[in-house]
Structures are given as structure tokens and as C-alpha cells.
Amino acid sequence: MNKESLKEYLSSRYQGWNSFLSNVIFPIFGENDFEDGFETELLESQPERRQLAEATGIRSIKQVGMMYVGVEPLQIFDVTVSDRVMMERNRVNIQRLIRAVMDQFSCAFMLFHYEDDTRWDWRFTYCRKSGNKEETTDSKRYTFLLGPGQSCRTATDNFMALYDKRDSLEIKDIEDAFNVEALSKEFFGKYKAQYEAFVNYMVDPANGMRQDFIDTDFDHTGMKVDKIRDREEKPIRDYVKKLLGRIVFLHFLQKKGWLGVPAGKEWGEGDRDFMLNIFKNATERQKENFLDDILEDLFGEGLDRNRSDRGDLYDTKVEGFRNCRIPYLNGGLFERDNLDKKPSHFPASYFDGLLTMLSQYNFTIDENDPNDAEVGVDPEMLGRIFENLLEDNKDKGAFYTPKEIVQYMCRESLIAYLQTDQREEDKNCIRQFVTTHDAALLGDLKEDIDQKLCDVKICDPAIGSGAFPMGLLRELFFCRSAIEPNIVENAANIKRHIIQNNIYGVDIERGAVDIARLRFWLSLIVDEKSPEALPNLDFKIMQGNSLLEQYKGADLSTMTEKKVGAGQGVTIFDSMLDVYRKNLRDKLTEYYACLEHDKKAQLRKDIADIVKQELDEQGIRIDFEDMDLSANSQFFLWHTWFHDVFSRPSKEGFDIVIGNPPYGAKYDNQTKRYYKNTYVTANSIRGLQKGSLDTYTLFIELGYNLLRRNGSFAYIVPISLTSSDSLTGIHRIIMGNCDTIHISSYAVRPKPVFENAVVNTSILLFKKTETPCQHLFSTKMHRRGNEFELQRLIDNLNFVDVNGYTMIGRIPKIGSEMEKDILTKIFKNTPIKTLYDDKGEPIYYRTTGGRYFKVVTNYPTGSTKEKPLYFQKRISNAIGCILSSSLAFWFYQIYSNNLDWKTYEIENFTIPQLSTKDIEYLNKLYSLYLSDIEAKANIRTTSGESTYNVDSFKEYKIVRSKAIIDEIDDYICPLYGLTQKENDFIKNYELEFRLAGE
Structure with missing residues (x-):
């Protein structure tokens, strides 16, 4: 099997399944074990499959053979598509058809x-259905696009990798070959290298661009030289991000x-290789000034200029493309x-390297x-690139949410919205419909559900690169496509309606807003038969500081409220306000569809003037210093720009608020004061709550406030949601106003469940019923073991109602009714805090460290993280022994943040x-335990900056003493009333992780 000949074969037109077997399958898997002679038409015996196939443009599904990979049978099917467009626009129905076919099989090509x-592409697809009877996942489909015009480099490389392993192939090798995540990492690594090359060229003063692009207009006070330089060069990084983003968009x-x-x-x-080919065909002089001579003109005079009166013709000034059609995109990209407008210049080799690299990918x-x-x-990938290159990513607490989690949160929030005001017996049908997109499940509900889908208002107040709104766009589109007729013709119109009427988003980063809009535009383009001017999303996906609706001390949130005369009980300014609202609404609607540059500029001015006029009418006279009221990083006018959402009769606010808000951001004292004046949860109230100024807690309160009554909420946030005194304010809000709450939790150790997360996280789901909580559902802390599949985990989440088992700021993370029974038995006994004796004997515990075991001794160990607790001498060692048990560790795990052991x-x-x-027996066990952990500890040495500054410290390997810990649990669990089954559960709790490496 030769790599070059294989790539040539894969890049050619489809030559039949026999040819594919001979050229690709047999060289890799061998011919001897192949069982042929099937050639069974699967659509003939199943009328329901035939009907579904016809709806997707599929004419035939023929089973042509089978072979074994290891012990697993691998089926081979030949699928004939009669209508290209129908197949490309019916992914939902194709997935349903594949699911039906794969019902009898576990894997197939x-x-x-x-x-x-x-002439067009053909597809090689690997289908896999995994899981056991208890944990099943839907069939998955991974596809290589092949044929003329496709870059078949990845497919070739991966088939060759399989060929190299042909004597020891396993199913896992096939799954690795179709690993989209691996390809994404590879692409991002190469993209980042290109990005850094362009940035480094611009920041080098010798190349003549740095001085024109840097920003020196900021307060340098207290900043070190490297920080000043970094801040100065931010415009360069932003410029390169936008330039490369445009180029990738055109690919x-x-x-x-x-x-x-x-x-x-x-x-x-x-x-289909336009970008690389215009570079290759350019003259040497054009290549050396490719950006300003070719690309900038293509951007401004081609893609951003309406040339419909000239048949969309555009002269690229490059031979071979002198008189070609280029679409007018509009939209602002x-x-x-x-x-x-500033002159920029890069050597030809930079664009040669970038465009060649991009051409290697589909x-x-x-x-x-x-x-x-x-x-x-x-x-x-555009979103992933943005998140990974985001300025101060860690300071903002941003991480990229996996697709599986995005889909889970989007579906759950949509299900909760659609189930509102429905009969109990209909709610399960709605859930099944959202997850399968089978409209037949809805029966008489179909019309009502379709109307709800058309009316829904969704917001992500920290939109990032748009993962959640894009996820909900997909879910809304699939659901509506299943209900509404003529999807092939109406696909783009449905998406336009969703983007224009259903989805709203805000982010403080301008770059995030640009990427989110770009993804929405691409979602439209995929279903367009021919280019249509893209909608203006300036007033739908917007830049702003979501947490601030004030500026220079003035409250801007009441701009659109009607004023009531003091003591008179009469409304004033009614007519003016109605005119204002109508004018603003009309101008925003007009702007959304506007295609002309000059007209758009005038409309933006008109919109700004209307808002400023209203500010003036209401006595809010502020000098905004030419600030763009609709796009800045200082504030956001929720009740102005999204007035249509907050003025809906009987449902003022959003139906769904969803997102992954930032955490841990830093702010100045003035901003802190504003937050404390604005957000209830930011303030400490004696005896009730401890205030939190963490960004994500403010976003939870904001999201709650943005919701209408019975609106659905879905956030992914740090684990401190379940384990911190400072979350008591949030707990008071949601426990006091949400009938049902769901919280699932995910760890970063031993390996992150969500690969890009750097902190333990929780997913918070609730409905704002404005009634006290009746059901608080929680899961255990999920960890990533050896046999891990995120989708399977999400599909099989097990929630337990823990209402009544909370502590101050803490919600237990448990996954079974048995654990709840254990908690009940624990809480029947005497709390440790009632046994304190300041004059007693100390027990020492470490507040930090000890991932799966905790160090508790009756003597100091020299750790800087060590704290004492004092008890009567008679019982202190017995308490120390009990705190060294797996039972105490389990209690710590379910209530803590899994990092810190708090005194509380x-x-x-x-x-x-x-x-x-x-007591005597526990004292004896404790003595044995302490001797054992000391004997099995490691002595480690750490060196400071000086060779004379050498310290040694003791590293406890408590896992090596698990046998004695088991003895402790065997003795104490019956004292708590635990059954043998419960005792065994405690001893084996997280054993896979607690004994790892031992």
C-alpha cells in the first residue's frame, strides 16, 4: 500500500464498492476473513426505513460483506444517494436512519x-454503537469526505496508520483513525504557529509596522516593562487574529x-482551492505585497461591496481570476x-506557509x-481558536466547553422550556422528541410545540465564541425541521428566523462577538443554494459588559420604563415613551435587513441618537465621549437593546438563559461598590449569607434576573457552587425561587473530565418558578477513569434528590439512594463541633493536599497547611482515628470542593x-495507623535559590496504609448503624482512583 497512490485513489471519483475493498479495505484488514455474498438490500424488508430513506434522498442501503476485527464483527454497507442536496440538508433523518440500521450491529463501514x-465528493463513514445494557450511547457517525476537490491528506495518513498496524488491528485503532479531537488539536497547533509567526513579524521594530499599530494611550503606573510591552502590542495581536479569522472564513x-x-x-x-490558487498565480511583486495589493482589495471591494448590477463580477488582479464572480456578504465581517487602513506588509513566505497549511485540511x-x-x-474550530488565543484567558476563567456538554445543556434547557404548562403525561413525549427529532411522538402537540419553538427567546450573557447559542440554533433547527414541511427548500429561512428572532448574546470581548457572528453566518451559508447577503447581527450578538447597566454612576437600566408622577398616581411621558420604543424598534428592524453601507451608517447614527435622546429626556446627562453605546466594554443596555424581550406581555424576560460565564476576574474598587449596590449575592448579611464578588456568582444572579417566570437556566460553573460559604447568597435565591434544581459535578483529577477545564466544575440547571425548592437533584463527583467516554457519562447521569441534606453553602455530591441513607445515619450522631475542648489535646489536620486520603495525626508534621482541633484527652485519639477513615474521607469528598478540607x-x-x-480499641487502631503511615512515608528534599537553602519534608503515602484504614471502617461503620453493604461501599469508594499507581 503506497501513500501517494492511496491519496490519488481517495481523491478520485467513486469507483464502486468492489474497487474500494480491493484498494483500501483488503490491504489493511486482509481478504481471507472477509465474508461476502451478502449484497442484501436493507430497505426492501423494512417499509418504515424505505420511507425515511426517501425523505433523505437515499435510494439504497446494501450490505456487501462482513469481517472480524479482533472478536468484533464489522459490517460493510454501500449506500446510494439519489439526491445530493436532500442528503446534505437532512442530517437529522440520516442519523435516525443510521440508528435504525445499526440497531442490529455494533460497528460498520x-x-x-x-x-x-x-463529479462530487463521496463519503467513507465509520458507525459505532457502544455501551452495555446499563449504559448505552446512540450510534455515532464519523466521516471522511473523499473525491475530487477534497483534501484527502488526513484520510490518507489515517488509513496508512491502520495499514502499519494491520497485523494487530483492534476496534480502538479504527476509532483513533476517525478521532476528530486529534485532528482539531493538530490543526490548532499549526494554526497557532502561523499566528505567532505573523505577530512576531509585526512586533519586530525592524519590520516597520510596530510603531503604527501599538497602543501607548493607557496608564503605565505600577506596570513592569514586560507588561507595558505586552499591553502596547495587544492591537497587533487583535489585528492578526482578525486577519487570519477572515482568511479561515474564506476557506x-x-x-x-x-x-x-x-x-x-x-x-x-x-x-475550491481559490485562496491558495490566487496566491500561486500572483506575480512575484504581488506575492511580496499580497495583503495590501490582493487581500485587502478582495475584502473591501469584493466581499464587502454590492456588485449585483455587474453580475457579481470582481477583478482580483491575478491572472486566471481577472473576471470572476465573488459574493457580496454584508454582515460587517x-x-x-x-x-x-494602516499599511501592512509581510514577506511572501508568510502567506505561502499559511495558505499551504490550510489547504491540507478539509x-x-x-x-x-x-x-x-x-x-x-x-x-x-473558529471558536476553539478564539478561546485558546483569548487575552488573559486564565484571569477571565474561560475554558472551551466540550460539544457533548453544550448539547446536553442546550437540550435540557429546551426540554424544560417546551414542557412548561404541559400535562405530565405529555412531558416524556416532548423529551423524546427533542432527543430523537421524531415529530410523530408529539401527536396533537405538534402545532403547539412548533409555535413555542418559533417564539422562544434565548440569551447567553457571556457568549464567548458562541458555543451555546450555536448549540441551541442546531437544536431549534432540528426540532423545527422535523415538524415543518419542505425542509430542503426552507432550511436557510428557518435558520434566518431563529437567528433574527430567537437568539441574543453579549460579551465584553470584541473578538468573541466577531467569532460568534461569523459562526452564525456560516450556519446560514451551509443551507444557501446561492449567496445571499448576510444579516446584520450588530444588535443581536453584541459587545458590552453584561454585569454593568450603569455608567459614571448613572443607572441606565430604567431608560425604557414609564415614569410615574410623584404622589399623583398618574403616568407621564407615556406618549413620548411609546414613540421612542416604536422608533427604536423600527430602526433596529430596518438595520437588520439593510444591505447598503451608507444606509447602515446612517441607521446606526439614528439609533444612537434615539437612545441619547431618551437618556436626555429622562434626565441622564452623561458625556459618553463618542463611545459607541451599542458596542463597548464598559456597560450594556439590556432593557434598551433587548426591549422586545422584556416588554412581552406576561412573560417579561428570556425563556432560556444559558452559558459558561467567566470566573475569578479582577475589578477596581469602584466596580466592586457598584456590584455590591446592584447584586444581592455580593453582600454579606449577618446570619443569612456571605457575599461573593466572584464573576460567575454575579452572572448567576444576572441570569436569574434576565429570566421570565418559568424560564429555564443552564450554566456550567466552578464546583464552589456546591461547596463554599460565599455561595449562600446564590443558594438563597435558587432554593427560594426554583421548584426543581439539577446540579451535576465533574472533576479535573486525575484527568479533567472536560479536557480544557482547569477547575472542578458543576452544571446548574433550574426553572425560575418563584416558589420554594421542592427537589434538589445532585450527582456524584464524576472523574475520568481509564475506560472513559464523555457522551456515555452524560447519557447516564444519575441524579439523587438531596433536598434536606444541604449544609451552609454546601450541596452533597452523591450518586445513589444508598449514599443518602448513609448521610441520614451520620447526621443522627453528635457533630464534632459540640465536642471541642480548648483545654484538651490537639488533633492536626491539613487544610490542603491529599487527593484521595487525608492526613490526620495527634502530633504536628511541620506542614504549613496544618491546623489543630482540640478535644478531651479521653476521646481525642479516637476522633483522630475516625477522621482517618474512608467514611470521613467520603463525607469530605461529597461536601467539599475536592481541594480544601474546611473546618466547617x-x-x-x-x-x-x-x-x-x-475508645480503647480505636486508640489501638490509631496507634497502628500512625506507625504505619510514618514507616511508609517518603522523605523528600527541595532546594531553594541558594545551594545553602535545602529543606527536607515528609511526603505521606496514605494509600499504602489502606488495609489499616479498612480495619478502622470495619469497626466504626457499625457504630453509625451502617449495613455491611454500606460499609463495603465506603471502603471501596473511588477505589479506582484512590489506589491508582499502587
């Missing part, structure tokens, strides 16, 4: 090809065949800003979902009634 059109666009279309030809017949224009992915670079958590653990005999 499928060859998708067109019936009578060999998605050229996949549609919309770039470089020859004069007189139809859209779709353009050059290619509008020239101040940085674009750009799949439709966003993948966890169960259906093309192995290529999808639009979500120890104080609320309990001690059973102990007889003299019990």
Missing part, C-alpha cells in the same frame, strides 16, 4: 456515493464553490476598521455534533456514641 453524479466559503466562479457560470462552480462547513462528525475542520466540613461530621471499649 458505510460508503456513501451519488447515483449518477461522480469555508470556497468549499461551497462560491469563490472565483468563472463569468457566466453558476454559484457552486467556483475554485469584512468592513474596514482603523487598523485595516473544511466542513456544517458544525459537527457529538454523534455525527466529518473528520475535518468545522466552524466550531469537619465540624459537621459526627461521632457516634463511644463506649470505653470502643
Whole structure:
């Protein structure tokens, strides 16, 4: 099997399944074990499959053979597609059809090809259904796009990797070959290298651009030289991000065949390697000034200029593309800003390297979902790039949310919204419909559900690169597509309606807003038969500081409220306010559809004037210093820009608020004062709550306030949601106003469950019923073991109602009714805090450290994280022994943040009634335990900056003393009333992780 000949074969038109077997399958898997002679048509015996196939443009599904990989049978199917467009626009129905086919099989290869059109791509798909009877996952589909015009480098490399392992192939090797995540990491690594090369060239003073691009207009006080330089060069980094983002966007666009279309030809017949080819065909002089001579003109005079009166013709000034069609995109992506107007120059080698690298990848224009992915670079990659290159990423507490989690949160919030005001017997049908998109499940509910889907208002107040709104766009689109007819013709119109009417978002970072809008535009382009001018999203996906609706001390949140005369009980300004609202609404609607640059500029001015006029009318006279009221990092006018949401009769506010808000951001004292004046949860109230100024807690309160009554909430936040005194304010809000709450929790150790997360996290779901909590559902702390699959974990979450088992600021993370029974028995005993004796003997515990075991001794160990607790001499060692148990560790794990052992958590653990005999035996066990951990400890040395500053410290390896800990648990668990089954559970709790490496 030769790599070059394989790539040539995969890049050719489809030559039949026999040919594919001979050229690809047999060289890798061997021919001897292949069982042929099937050629069974699967659609003939199943009428319901035939009907579904016809709806998706599939004519035939033929089983052509089977072979074994290890002990697992691998089926091979040949799928004939009669209608290309129908198949591309019916991913939901295709997934349903594949699910039906795979019902009888665990894994299969499928060859998708067109019936009578060999010019276009064909697909090689690997389908996999995993899980056991208790834990099943939906069938997954991973696809290589092959054929003329496709970059088959990845497919070739991965088939060759399988070929190299042909004598020892396992199913896991096949799954690795289709690993989209691995491809994404590879792509991002190469992209980042290109990004850094462009940035480094610009910041080098010798290249003549640094001085024109840097920003020196900021307060340098207290800043070190390297920080000043970094801050100065931020505009350069922003410029390169935007430049490369535009270029990547055009690689998605050229996949549609919309770039470089020859004069007189139809859209779709353009050059699918347009970007690389205009560089290759440029003259040497043009290559040396490629950005200013070629690209800037393409951006401004091509993509951002309406040329419909000239048949969309545009002269690239490059031979071979002198008179070609380029679409007018509108939308603002290619509008020239101040940085674009500055002269910029890069050597030809920079664009040669960038465009060559990008040409090696397939750009799949439709966003993948966890169960259906093309192995290529999808639009979500733009979001991942943004998140990974985000300025001060760690300071903002941002991380990229995995697709599986996005889909889970989007579906759960949508289900909760659709189930509102429905009969109990209908709620399960709605859940099944949202997860399967089978409209037949709805019965008579179909019309009502479709109307709700059309009316829903959704917001992400910290939109980032748009992962959650994009996820809900997909879910809304799939649900509506299942209900509404003529999806092939209406797909783009449905998406336009969703984007225009259902989804809103805000972010403080301008770059985030740009990427989020870009992803929405791509979602429209995927379903367009020919280019349509993109909608203006300036007043839908907006830049602003979501947490602030004030400026220079003035409250701007009441701008749109009607004023009531003091003591008169009469409304004033009614007519003026109604006119204001209508004018603003009309201008925003007009702007959304506007295609002309000059007109758009005038409309923006008109909109700003209306807002400023209203500010003036209400006595809010502020000098905004030419600040753009609709796009700045200082504040956001929720009740102005999204007035249509807050003015809906009987449901003022959003139906769904969703997101991954930042955490741990830093702010100045003035901002802190504003937060304390604005947010209830930011303040400490004696005896009730401890205030929190963490960004994510403020965003939870904001999200709650943005919701209408019965609105649905879904956030992913740090684990401190379940384990911190400072969350008592949030707990008071949600426990006092949300009938049902769901919290699931996920660890970063031993390996992050969510790969990009750096802290333990929780997903918080609730509905704002404005009634006290009746059900508080929680899960255990999920960890990533050896046999880990995120989708399987999410599909099989087990919630337990822990209402009544909370402590101050703490919600237990348990996963079974048995654990709740154990808690009940623990809480029947005496809390440790009642046994304190300041004149007694000390027990020492460490507040930090000890991932799966805790160090508790009756002597100091020299740790800087050590604290003493004092008890009567008679019982102090017995308490120390009990605190060294797995039972105490389990209690710590379920109530803590899994990092710090707080005194409060120890104080609320309990001690059973102990007889003299019990105390004597526990003292004996404790003595054995302490001797054992000391004997098995490691002595480690750490060196300071000086060779004379050498310290040694003791590293306790408590895992090596598990046998004695088991003896402790065997003795104390019956004292708490635990059964043998409960005792065994405690001893084996997280054993996979607690004994790892031993």
C-alpha cells in the first residue's frame, strides 16, 4: 500500500464498492476473513426505513460483506444517494436512519456515493454503537469526505496508520483513525504557529509596522516593562487574529464553490482551492505585497461591496481570476476598521506557509455534533481558536466547553422550556422528541410545540465564541425541521428566523462577538443554494459588559420604563415613551435587513441618537465621549437593546438563559461598590449569607434576573457552587425561587473530565418558578477513569434528590439512594463541633493536599497547611482515628470542593456514641495507623535559590496504609448503624482512583 497512490485513489471519483475493498479495505484488514455474498438490500424488508430513506434522498442501503476485527464483527454497507442536496440538508433523518440500521450491529463501514453524479465528493463513514445494557450511547457517525476537490491528506495518513498496524488491528485503532479531537488539536497547533509567526513579524521594530499599530494611550503606573510591552502590542495581536479569522472564513466559503466562479457560470462552480490558487498565480511583486495589493482589495471591494448590477463580477488582479464572480456578504465581517487602513506588509513566505497549511485540511462547513462528525475542520474550530488565543484567558476563567456538554445543556434547557404548562403525561413525549427529532411522538402537540419553538427567546450573557447559542440554533433547527414541511427548500429561512428572532448574546470581548457572528453566518451559508447577503447581527450578538447597566454612576437600566408622577398616581411621558420604543424598534428592524453601507451608517447614527435622546429626556446627562453605546466594554443596555424581550406581555424576560460565564476576574474598587449596590449575592448579611464578588456568582444572579417566570437556566460553573460559604447568597435565591434544581459535578483529577477545564466544575440547571425548592437533584463527583467516554457519562447521569441534606453553602455530591441513607445515619450522631475542648489535646489536620486520603495525626508534621482541633484527652485519639477513615474521607469528598478540607466540613461530621471499649480499641487502631503511615512515608528534599537553602519534608503515602484504614471502617461503620453493604461501599469508594499507581 503506497501513500501517494492511496491519496490519488481517495481523491478520485467513486469507483464502486468492489474497487474500494480491493484498494483500501483488503490491504489493511486482509481478504481471507472477509465474508461476502451478502449484497442484501436493507430497505426492501423494512417499509418504515424505505420511507425515511426517501425523505433523505437515499435510494439504497446494501450490505456487501462482513469481517472480524479482533472478536468484533464489522459490517460493510454501500449506500446510494439519489439526491445530493436532500442528503446534505437532512442530517437529522440520516442519523435516525443510521440508528435504525445499526440497531442490529455494533460497528460498520458505510460508503456513501451519488447515483449518477461522480463529479462530487463521496463519503467513507465509520458507525459505532457502544455501551452495555446499563449504559448505552446512540450510534455515532464519523466521516471522511473523499473525491475530487477534497483534501484527502488526513484520510490518507489515517488509513496508512491502520495499514502499519494491520497485523494487530483492534476496534480502538479504527476509532483513533476517525478521532476528530486529534485532528482539531493538530490543526490548532499549526494554526497557532502561523499566528505567532505573523505577530512576531509585526512586533519586530525592524519590520516597520510596530510603531503604527501599538497602543501607548493607557496608564503605565505600577506596570513592569514586560507588561507595558505586552499591553502596547495587544492591537497587533487583535489585528492578526482578525486577519487570519477572515482568511479561515474564506476557506469555508470556497468549499461551497462560491469563490472565483468563472463569468457566466453558476454559484457552486467556483475554485475550491481559490485562496491558495490566487496566491500561486500572483506575480512575484504581488506575492511580496499580497495583503495590501490582493487581500485587502478582495475584502473591501469584493466581499464587502454590492456588485449585483455587474453580475457579481470582481477583478482580483491575478491572472486566471481577472473576471470572476465573488459574493457580496454584508454582515460587517469584512468592513474596514482603523487598523485595516494602516499599511501592512509581510514577506511572501508568510502567506505561502499559511495558505499551504490550510489547504491540507478539509473544511466542513456544517458544525459537527457529538454523534455525527466529518473528520475535518468545522466552524466550531473558529471558536476553539478564539478561546485558546483569548487575552488573559486564565484571569477571565474561560475554558472551551466540550460539544457533548453544550448539547446536553442546550437540550435540557429546551426540554424544560417546551414542557412548561404541559400535562405530565405529555412531558416524556416532548423529551423524546427533542432527543430523537421524531415529530410523530408529539401527536396533537405538534402545532403547539412548533409555535413555542418559533417564539422562544434565548440569551447567553457571556457568549464567548458562541458555543451555546450555536448549540441551541442546531437544536431549534432540528426540532423545527422535523415538524415543518419542505425542509430542503426552507432550511436557510428557518435558520434566518431563529437567528433574527430567537437568539441574543453579549460579551465584553470584541473578538468573541466577531467569532460568534461569523459562526452564525456560516450556519446560514451551509443551507444557501446561492449567496445571499448576510444579516446584520450588530444588535443581536453584541459587545458590552453584561454585569454593568450603569455608567459614571448613572443607572441606565430604567431608560425604557414609564415614569410615574410623584404622589399623583398618574403616568407621564407615556406618549413620548411609546414613540421612542416604536422608533427604536423600527430602526433596529430596518438595520437588520439593510444591505447598503451608507444606509447602515446612517441607521446606526439614528439609533444612537434615539437612545441619547431618551437618556436626555429622562434626565441622564452623561458625556459618553463618542463611545459607541451599542458596542463597548464598559456597560450594556439590556432593557434598551433587548426591549422586545422584556416588554412581552406576561412573560417579561428570556425563556432560556444559558452559558459558561467567566470566573475569578479582577475589578477596581469602584466596580466592586457598584456590584455590591446592584447584586444581592455580593453582600454579606449577618446570619443569612456571605457575599461573593466572584464573576460567575454575579452572572448567576444576572441570569436569574434576565429570566421570565418559568424560564429555564443552564450554566456550567466552578464546583464552589456546591461547596463554599460565599455561595449562600446564590443558594438563597435558587432554593427560594426554583421548584426543581439539577446540579451535576465533574472533576479535573486525575484527568479533567472536560479536557480544557482547569477547575472542578458543576452544571446548574433550574426553572425560575418563584416558589420554594421542592427537589434538589445532585450527582456524584464524576472523574475520568481509564475506560472513559464523555457522551456515555452524560447519557447516564444519575441524579439523587438531596433536598434536606444541604449544609451552609454546601450541596452533597452523591450518586445513589444508598449514599443518602448513609448521610441520614451520620447526621443522627453528635457533630464534632459540640465536642471541642480548648483545654484538651490537639488533633492536626491539613487544610490542603491529599487527593484521595487525608492526613490526620495527634502530633504536628511541620506542614504549613496544618491546623489543630482540640478535644478531651479521653476521646481525642479516637476522633483522630475516625477522621482517618474512608467514611470521613467520603463525607469530605461529597461536601467539599475536592481541594480544601474546611473546618466547617469537619465540624459537621459526627461521632457516634463511644463506649470505653470502643475508645480503647480505636486508640489501638490509631496507634497502628500512625506507625504505619510514618514507616511508609517518603522523605523528600527541595532546594531553594541558594545551594545553602535545602529543606527536607515528609511526603505521606496514605494509600499504602489502606488495609489499616479498612480495619478502622470495619469497626466504626457499625457504630453509625451502617449495613455491611454500606460499609463495603465506603471502603471501596473511588477505589479506582484512590489506589491508582499502587
